[in-house]
Amino acid sequence: MDNAMYVGLSRQMTLRRQMDVVANNIANQDTVGFKVEQLILEEKPESPAKTLGGPAPVKFVLDTGLARDFSQGSLRTTGNSLDIAIEGEGFFQIDTADGPRYTRDGRFTLDAGSRLTTQRGDQLVGDGGAILVDTQKGPLSISKDGIISQAGQRIGAIRPVQFASMSNLEKMGDGLYRNTSNVQPTPATTAQMHQGMLEGSNVNAIKEITEMIEVSRAYERMARLVEQTTKLSENAIARLGKMS
């Protein structure tokens, strides 16, 4: 009898986390370069208390991971010459105080030393380290394969990188990812750079709202299950304990 309650409880716990993930997706529907996430659930068979080691007919729910959908977000024009969107697979490599980070958020700006940086002030890594511009020479132009030129002269190149397994990436906030494995990224050959554009998030708001409704209904259902299980034991105690 108690098993039913614990199965219900395991589902409720995962539903709460699912709700947190959905809420984060909805909150970030307008975030540049944001990739939508989904909780991965699995059944975890266990045997009831009395038959330990025997068949395992009781199936709990367990959240085992988080899937990130790295599909392309929609590109939109901003008209800002330091905005760069990546089309296809690949990440910008950013040099931060805590080591290399990777991002799809291409809103760059200049720091006091005229280097291309993120909005937080971390340097964008080009083919020869930081990308240094000469502010006296007029606007930058960035080709589709990442070559940056100013006044007709090549001053560097953006070399996006890609990962064999993107599940090794950990989100750090501010649109940055960290590589948690020892596998080094390789150059992303298929990526195309678009100057003056940004990549929107790939959140599908309607899908998220639908999922939210499902989560909320499932949670209520589980609450009712727990309630009814309690009533069952209540009834059992009342009947069995009756003196006749």
Place this chain on the structure above:
Amino acid sequence: MRALRTAASGMSAQQTNVEVISNNIANMNTIGFKRQRAEFQDLLYQNVERMGAQSSDTGTIVPTGIQIGSGVKAGAIYRITEQGTPTLTGNKLDMAIDGRGFYQVLMPSGETGYTRAGNFSKNDQGQLVTKDGYLVQPAITIPQNATDISISASGQVQIVQPGSTAPVLLGQLQLATFFNEAGLEAIGGNMYLESGASGAAVIGTPGVEGVGKIMQAYTEASNVDAVTEITSLIVAQRAYEMNSKVITTSDQMLAAASQLKG
């Protein structure tokens, strides 16, 4: 529940978005105004189950891990420096810039401000000033007896004086260009200041080497497009509503949990 706070951060970010859009709409008819856009960034993530953690004694690892985000914040609000439409006013001291560049203005604080609002006037001494009375640099002083003033596309200011038919060259207007115009700091009054992100001002002659041309008797309208702004407003409002739905749903879930014990 984390979802409550996450959705609240989403609502406040969308509120910032609406504020930026409403400022754009309010400045639809401001001369030389450049529209702005709010961009967002995700907040910190909490690792519920760390990826790469060992899941057994034999050395298998958790491949994906669980990271739960905590919402969104407004990352940057930046300016879109597209050209506004030149509008004919017929006023001889209105000068729109067609192309890149800013007029230099001497601010009362001694700093140099930069503006694209070329609706200038004369002060009591005949000096060319902005609508706030700040001097335009390089200074141009128009004599009292000038009967006509003409400004060429390359910024030469010429006047005609009584008793003479030949125009007299009074001075040369110059424009400042910036490497990254979007990085300029707006201080209100159509005025901008140089910043670390904009790069230093490069002074040039109008019409030369990528510097814009001057159009006399025109002003530059704002580059706000009403249809785009209203569409963004609708999108922002819907996003705001969705975030508020997340809050009500989380609240219902909490209520369901608290009603368990009847």
